[in-house]
Amino acid sequence: MKTLHVELGDRRYPIHIGPGLLGHAELLRPHIAGRQALVVSNTTVAPLYLEPVRAALDGLRHEAVILPDGEQYKTLETLNTVFTALLNHRFDRHCTVIALGGGVIGDLAGLAAACYQRGVPFIQIPTTLLAQVDSSVGGKTAVNHPLGKNMIGAFYQPQCVLADTDTLATLPDRELSAGLAEVIKYGLIRDLPFLEWLERHLEALLARDATALSEAIERSCRNKAEIVAADERETGERALLNLGHTFGHAIETGVGYGEWLHGEAVAAGTVMAADLSARLGWLSQECVERVYALLTRARLPLKPPPTLTSGDFLRLMAVDKKIKDGQLRLILLRALGQGVIACDVDARQLHETLDHALTHP
Amino acid sequence: MKTLHVELGDRRYPIHIGPGLLGHAELLRPHIAGRQALVVSNTTVAPLYLEPVRAALDGLRHEAVILPDGEQYKTLETLNTVFTALLNHRFDRHCTVIALGGGVIGDLAGLAAACYQRGVPFIQIPTTLLAQVDSSVGGKTAVNHPLGKNMIGAFYQPQCVLADTDTLATLPDRELSAGLAEVIKYGLIRDLPFLEWLERHLEALLARDATALSEAIERSCRNKAEIVAADERETGERALLNLGHTFGHAIETGVGYGEWLHGEAVAAGTVMAADLSARLGWLSQECVERVYALLTRARLPLKPPPTLTSGDFLRLMAVDKKIKDGQLRLILLRALGQGVIACDVDARQLHETLDHALTHP
Numbered sequence: 001m002k003t004l005h006v007e008l009g010d011r012r013y014p015i016h017i018g019p020g021l022l023g024h025a026e027l028l029r030p031h032i033a034g035r036q037a038l039v040v041s042n043t044t045v046a047p048l049y050l051e052p053v054r055a056a057l058d059g060l061r062h063e064a065v066i067l068p069d070g071e072q073y074k075t076l077e078t079l080n081t082v083f084t085a086l087l088n089h090r091f092d093r094h095c096t097v098i099a100l101g102g103g104v105i106g107d108l109a110g111l112a113a114a115c116y117q118r119g120v121p122f123i124q125i126p127t128t129l130l131a132q133v134d135s136s137v138g139g140k141t142a143v144n145h146p147l148g149k150n151m152i153g154a155f156y157q158p159q160c161v162l163a164d165t166d167t168l169a170t171l172p173d174r175e176l177s178a179g180l181a182e183v184i185k186y187g188l189i190r191d192l193p194f195l196e197w198l199e200r201h202l203e204a205l206l207a208r209d210a211t212a213l214s215e216a217i218e219r220s221c222r223n224k225a226e227i228v229a230a231d232e233r234e235t236g237e238r239a240l241l242n243l244g245h246t247f248g249h250a251i252e253t254g255v256g257y258g259e260w261l262h263g264e265a266v267a268a269g270t271v272m273a274a275d276l277s278a279r280l281g282w283l284s285q286e287c288v289e290r291v292y293a294l295l296t297r298a299r300l301p302l303k304p305p306p307t308l309t310s311g312d313f314l315r316l317m318a319v320d321k322k323i324k325d326g327q328l329r330l331i332l333l334r335a336l337g338q339g340v341i342a343c344d345v346d347a348r349q350l351h352e353t354l355d356h357a358l359t360h361p
Numbered sequence: 362m363k364t365l366h367v368e369l370g371d372r373r374y375p376i377h378i379g380p381g382l383l384g385h386a387e388l389l390r391p392h393i394a395g396r397q398a399l400v401v402s403n404t405t406v407a408p409l410y411l412e413p414v415r416a417a418l419d420g421l422r423h424e425a426v427i428l429p430d431g432e433q434y435k436t437l438e439t440l441n442t443v444f445t446a447l448l449n450h451r452f453d454r455h456c457t458v459i460a461l462g463g464g465v466i467g468d469l470a471g472l473a474a475a476c477y478q479r480g481v482p483f484i485q486i487p488t489t490l491l492a493q494v495d496s497s498v499g500g501k502t503a504v505n506h507p508l509g510k511n512m513i514g515a516f517y518q519p520q521c522v523l524a525d526t527d528t529l530a531t532l533p534d535r536e537l538s539a540g541l542a543e544v545i546k547y548g549l550i551r552d553l554p555f556l557e558w559l560e561r562h563l564e565a566l567l568a569r570d571a572t573a574l575s576e577a578i579e580r581s582c583r584n585k586a587e588i589v590a591a592d593e594r595e596t597g598e599r600a601l602l603n604l605g606h607t608f609g610h611a612i613e614t615g616v617g618y619g620e621w622l623h624g625e626a627v628a629a630g631t632v633m634a635a636d637l638s639a640r641l642g643w644l645s646q647e648c649v650e651r652v653y654a655l656l657t658r659a660r661l662p663l664k665p666p667p668t669l670t671s672g673d674f675l676r677l678m679a680v681d682k683k684i685k686d687g688q689l690r691l692i693l694l695r696a697l698g699q700g701v702i703a704c705d706v707d708a709r710q711l712h713e714t715l716d717h718a719l720t721h722p
Contacts, residue, residue: 035686080506082435087508093685115476117682118503118514119594136515142479145441147448153479228413321478323453325396 002218006137006157007229014160015137015221017214017316021164022125023052031123031159034094037062040082040109041100042069045127045237050054053100053125067105072258074104074143076152082112093117096159102128102175103135103262107150110141116155124158129179129213130263133186136161138228144257148319149249151166157232164219165214173299178263178350180205180298181244183216185270186223186292189240192337194219199290201299238341239322243331244269247304247357250316254308260301261341267300268357276345276353277333303357310354363579365637367498367518368590375521376498376582382412383486392520394483395455398423401443401470402461403430404489409531414486424450428466433619435465435505437513443473447462454478457520457569463536464623465490465494466512468721470500475517480547485522487531490540490574491574491624493524494547494581497603499589505618510610510682514596519607524582526575534660539624541566542605546631547584549652550601555580560651561656600683604692605630608665608718611677615669621662628661629718637706637714638694647698664718672716 001018016027037057041050046066054062065085069076086095097120100108106124113122126136142153170178180202187195197219198205204212224241231238247269252260274291277283292302303312322329322341328350332342362379365368377388398418403409407427415423426446428439447456458481460470474483487497501516529537541563548556557567565573606631613621635652636642636654653663665674678687682691683702689711691704693703 076437076441083506083513084508087506087512087680090684090687091444092680092686093682094685115472115513115515117512118501118516140479145444145448147445151448152444152476155479172592274581279506300491318451319448319453321454324455325453349596 003220004225006225008157008180008232011157013158017163017217019166021162022049023056027162030055033098033121035060036091037098038086038091038095039064039098039100041103042067042105043102044069047098047166049127060133070258071104074108076143077279079108079112079143083116086242089222093120096121096122096123098125100125102131106131106136107142110156111143111153114141114154122158124161126163128171128175129168130182132163132217133179134182137221137224149253163217168208168213177299178261180299181218181263181267184294185243186220189243189339190331191223195337197295217271223308239341240331243339244273246317246320247328251304253316254312255305264301265296268302268304269317271302272353275356279349279352282334303360306360310358313354365582365586369584369593370479374519378524378578380527382523383410384417386417389417390521393457394482395457395458397452398459399452400425400459400461401448401466403428405430406462410461410488410528430555431619432465435469437504440473440504444477445478454481457482457484458484459484461486463492467492467497468503471517472504472514475502475515483519485519489536490529491543493578494540495543497522498582498585500677510614511637523644524578528593529569529574537665538660539622542624542628542661544581546604547581547653550604550700552584556698557706560655562717578590600702601692604700605634607678607691608633608683611674612665615673616666628656629663629665630662633714633718636717640710640713643695667721671719674715
């Protein structure tokens with residue numbers, strides 16, 4: 001097991017990474033101060049992993065709420081079912097909410113914890129690669145609104161993150177690939193050696209080689225923890241983590257939540273960001289090809305869905321959280337391993353990127 | 362105009378109290394960093410005061426969302442209409458949400474600000490006595506759940522509070538009285554000289570004497586600001602502000618949100634707290650009579666509604682936010698001007714208080 005920390009002063013917390021952590025009471029229990037715990041999971045994950053987690057909670061009052069699986073359920077309405085469960089069980093503000101699942105469960109359970117009785121403690125047990133390398137770390141919680149993804153949320157840090165790599169054994173291939181999109185992101189925005197390592201180990205990751213997966217998770221979490229410690233509330237550097245996300249969120253909202261996996265949308269968005277970076281003269285064609293090649297090997301989509309138009313993108317991106325005074329801010333690449341926040345993107349070049357992406361051969 | 366501050370380090374903010382503040386652009390504008398403002402108000406307050414506030418926002422992009430009036434609309438569903446308005450107007454995370462109204466509007470707009478794009482700036486312009494002396498100060502935001510009042514919320518501090526005492530001229534008598542319940546609370550829990558001042562000036566307050574009202578608001582806000590600065594997240598002393606509220610919330614939830622005003626329920630709850638304090642030997646019968654007399658003069662109810670039973674109270678109080686490990690914690694009075702958090706209340710004496718309160722002559 002490896003342990004990293006997110007250094008946030010008196011809200012510092014550990015990320016434990018390794019096999020067999022899920023039912024590990026000694027890792028879990030020190031982070032539960034009260035006598036009540038609600039596990040929030042979904043219909044896919046609960047049958048696989050709920051029992052060991054509940055066993056590790058033996059001696060506490062523990063209950064579970066099992067939500068339907070999918071991004072389309074990351075809504076205010078589903079959030080309310082968690083509040084109803086907490087109130088029906090008469091859980092008080094010393095209870096702990098435990099998210100057991102992927103990014104949707106972590107984001108939603110985290111927001112429930114942030115808002116239940118104005119805030120109760122919260123633990124992340126991510127069971128997908130995407131959640132282990134990205135969404136479970138850093139305290140971003142949210143649900144979607146029909147008009148925009150993750151528009152309703154809070155910054156709310158967990159007490160700890162338990163990333164049990166054994167859970168990746170049951171992960172569908174499509175979800176594994178989706179997680180790799182976020183892994184590759186860290187290499188692209190700030191960690192060239194990691195990008196090169198990924199180019200060497202991508203097949204091992206796809207083959208679910210335990211050592212390779214552990215290393216990828218650890219290096220991703222180390223990048224994430226550093227960024228979050230430096231800029232918890234995204235007033236600057238943290239925005240780099242949104243490489244591909246402005247385009248990606250437009251795809252997810254545009255085709256309907258749950259159609260594309262978040263990581264898939266991020267991959268297509270990353271391609272668009274690389275393309276635009278090349279048009280701005282920042283990225284050589286050779287570098288762009290390296291991005292495409294790596295995402296292709298990871299079995300990720302390089303193109304947005306053909307149903308979306310340029311106009312859809314512009315409309316959907318107009319509510320992006322990085323917008324300031326009507327000005328779109330995009331995360332682009334100055335070079336491989338060097339993300340930048342671009343505030344002054346030329347509209348013509350943005351249109352060229354959209355047109356290029358939407359031209360399906 | 363008087364100005365107090367809530368001392369919360371780099372989140373320190375002013376409370377301006379006085380006549381004619383509502384359309385005072387110079388007070389408002391320094392607290393608006395971005396270029397967009399959404400005023401959240403209701404169908405009662407907007408016709409009276411929306412225009413001067415919007416005039417003070419001239420030069421910014423300002424929009425308004427007008428909600429129905431009443432505690433029964435302080436729901437997750439109404440909250441979502443605020444998110445929808447923000448998204449329809451394409452407001453970004455540099456926008457400011459301005460609450461213009463009473464406690465319901467302040468609580469709901471505050472939570473909308475806390476959660477929109479994970480937090481946007483927020484300004485309180487309270488237009489009821491209750492909101493000016495209590496709910497607009499201190500950063501408690503919330504909506505109700507059918508199973509419990511204020512169960513979904515956040516601690517989220519405003520940029521400033523503008524308490525325009527002129528707005529009290531249009532306040533219905535019933536709302537004025539409801540506000541006095543929270544004013545009297547400060548005297549009871551920690552400020553005996555203020556309680557004595559209230560005993561001398563209650564008729565002036567009911568007659569809406571401007572000097573008396575200003576002094577009552579200022580002394581209330583001073584008490585509130587001190588408590589919040591010492592214990593923002595209610596880990597201790599701040600709980601004293603809930604005198605009468607555990608019983609009161611049970612009344613509000615029990616009879617249906619919107620039937621009783623919050624301040625009315627707090628008044629009846631304060632009587633129950635005084636009664637229980639007397640049964641515990643803390644408060645003399647003479648002191649209890651002083652509490653009853655003051656609340657009576659303020660035209661507040663002393664008894665809970667006859668439709669509620671002892672069992673209703675026990676069931677509804679079982680989800681109170683001050684509960685820990687199944688143990689009810691009540692705010693009681695050791696003496697006039699001295700509130701205490703009582704963790705070990707004898708069940709028999711609590712039942713006696715409930716039976717006494719529910720016995721209508």
